[in-house]
Amino acid sequence: MTSRLQRHARIANLRSRRQSVGDEEVQTVLAHLDDCDLIEDVEALVMKWTGRKRNISVRGLLVGMFLASNRNRGSVILTHVADLLAFSLSDTMREELEVHRYPDNDRGFEAIYAVVRRLFKAIVKEVDPSPLPKGRRLDLDVVAELLASADHSELADRRELMLTIANKILGTSLLDAQPLLEETPNGSAVVDATVFGTYSKGLGRESTVTATDPEAGWYVRTTKHKDPLALDGLAPTPSRQQKKGAKQPKEKDRVKKKLYGYDATLIVFRNPDHHGAPLPDGSADPDVVPALILAMSVEKPSCRPGEAAVEALRHVDPRYARNFLAGDRLFNSQSEDIFQLPIRAMGYQPVYDYSKDQLGAHGDIGGAQLVEGNWYCPSMPAELITATHDLVVTETIDQQTWINRIRARTAYLLMPKQATDAEGHRRMMCPAEAKRTQCPLKPHTLGRGIHLPLVDPVPRPEGPPKVCEKHSLTVPPEAGAKLWQPLQYGTAEWQRVYFRLRNSTEGMNGFAKDPLRERIEPGGTRRIRGIAAQTILLAFQLAHANKRKLQSWADAVALNGDRPRRRPTRRRQTKALGTWTPTGYIATA
Structure with a gap:
């Protein structure tokens, strides 16, 4: 039988195998943070003029969050951030980041974790666009009073700060590819909303209290809807079996997917002039930058989709060329003052498909008739x-x-x-x-x-x-x-631009939702409630997805005539594009 001394020695050996972080990696993260001015923006939010000095700087916290994101496939867990900062950095880096030294035991870990958690919550508090407390269920009457007494102008300013911080975090993933993006002449993009869960249990609409994440909402998709659109006013179906003899819903009205969380409105870059297929030798085309997320916005499902899209577009780097902007039918059903005219003022040209009630002639000027755009x-x-x-x-x-x-x-x-x-x-x-x-x-x-x-x-x-x-x-x-829209609807040029852009965003959504990678859809990857915390943590995951996409593309390029480090992913045999659209939208050869 192994003695206790031998067991303790083996356990100590396991504990000593903590992975260290090299100074070069920390310096790379700091360089990216300095390039996007993220540290200065966050420091201005939580600057203290009086009181005791913090045991960790904003600079140190952000570096720890980026390091944790790199090691956890995009997910940022504050316990891991605390462990990295206190016990994995060199003494030189710890001093430069102004991280207090703690003993490597239970009390030391709890102390550094409390410091990290307090600073992160202080940042979240300054950018939280909601006056509602998190982590407990509130009576609806209390919610109404809090919303009525809130300063909505201040909340709007906080929301803008929240999106600025989140998009700067996302922007760090594009710094290495920025020259390539600026050189792309057809800087087209696509806007789409994708749902992601929150770490809170949603309640039915008959409930008299809120969920512990009160800003979130239910996303419900029925079998009659092919597009992943959130439907306003639909509550989740009961999980219990229906009573015997109860009327069953029609097949087309049955719920296919439901999730309590938020909608992330993403702006995905794509050059529709190129199909992106591998070259004849099987390597990736170095002239075709892959689809990347340029900007983001977060809102309750099916709430203010047009405004959320415009908010995200405002955070797209102005150095990138702007041409076409595709969107699904959710966006061309918005009021023109909310979505269509603002995006044209920003330099984008819309590319749409139309619902059945939008087909044919709708509107005229001087006798000329508007037919499908x-x-x-x-x-x-x-x-x-x-x-x-x-x-x-x-x-x-x-x-x-x-x-x-x-x-x-x-x-x-x-x-x-x-x-x-x-x-x-x-x-x-x-x-x-x-x-x-x-x-x-x-x-x-x-x-x-x-x-x-x-x-x-x-x-x-x-x-x-x-x-x-x-x-x-x-x-x-x-x-x-x-x-x-500027392109003639239904023509080959319209099909090329619209479907390439729309396929790019659906592909990027699936890429970031990969359960073995960033897995942005489950709420367990972001275990802090509230729209501000969820937005910031999601930004780290999306930034990691961008970096992974760029790394895969770079590895598949045959540089200087050499063989690529890896081959592009072989495309699976899938159905034709026309399968997912109304009959006839894809012209035959």
Whole structure:
């Protein structure tokens, strides 16, 4: 039998194998923090003018959090942060980071953990956009009183601070790739909201108290919804079996997924000019930077999606080129003052798909009609106007007929005469003036050949519309802003841009939710309640996902003609893109 002295010696040997952190790694983290000015911003929030000096600096805490994130696949656990700072750094680094020295025993660990926890909570308190206490259930009447007495202007300022800190943490993952991103000419992006859980048990809507994380909400996805959109007002279905004889819900209304947490609105970079497939030799293309998360915002599921998207876009580095911005149907259903006009003011051009009630003609200006996001001639044939409706809703035409009609629309498309001015106005020519059609209302356009369609103007009691009487028409930015997009809907160019961007964000969401990697969806990876703490900890996980994506891409590139360190992930055999969209949206070869 092993003696107690021998057992203690073996246990001491196990305890001595704590992994140390090299000074070079710490210096690398400090350099990244200095480049993004994160330390100065956080120090300004928790600066103390009186009282006893802290046993750890803000600089030390942030370094410890980044080191813990690197070792825990993005997750930041404060116990691990405390252990790294107190017992894994060299004495030189500990002094530089102003971390007090503690004995390597239970009391020493509890002391450093209390110091780390207090400083982190002090930072969270200064950027918390909610007046509600966390960690306990509150009566709804108390919640109403706290919200009514809160200074909402101050809470809005705190939210902006919260997003600034989170996006600077995220931005550290892009510093090494920043020159590559700046050199990308087509700096397009896609906005999407993905759900992630919080470390709190959600309650049903019949409850008279809040959950211990009161700012979170329920995300519910039913089987009739293909897009992962949060549905407002839906409570989770009871986990207990329904009573015998109770009416069963319809198949399309059954809950497929439910989660109590938040929506992370992510801005994902992608250049749609390239497909991103490996080169013929199997290595990655060095000219195609992989999809990366540029910015983020966090909000309650299905709450203020347009505002949250604009908040995230404001934190995109202005040095990156801005071109197309794709989004699912959740975003083009927003009010134009909230989403569509602000993103255009920031330099983005929207690229949308449309729901069934948005197909066909919706809006006009000077007689020109807005059909699925584009301005067309007032006399465009009716079968071309209803082409997508006939394919998707009534199913009276087949895919090839739809493709032919989309192509035929091009002849009736209003063409730009001048570039868009600083205020968003643009002069547009009718298709007859642009030499795409022939129109009896403009005799000088006749006789150009039978290859150009002859417009059949619709008689109007008030006379020809304005666009038919003048050479050009000024289209202001607010005209049809809710559904307008620059690319002609349904064309090959629209398909290339929209689907490549949309596939990028779905792929990035799955990449960050990998259960063996960052696993951002479960709440157990962020065990502190409150939207501020959840946002900051999520930023570390997303930053780790960016760094992992960049590292995988760099390892798969054949540098200087040598073999790559590793091959790109072999693509699995999957269904065609058209499987996930309304019939006919992908043109056949």
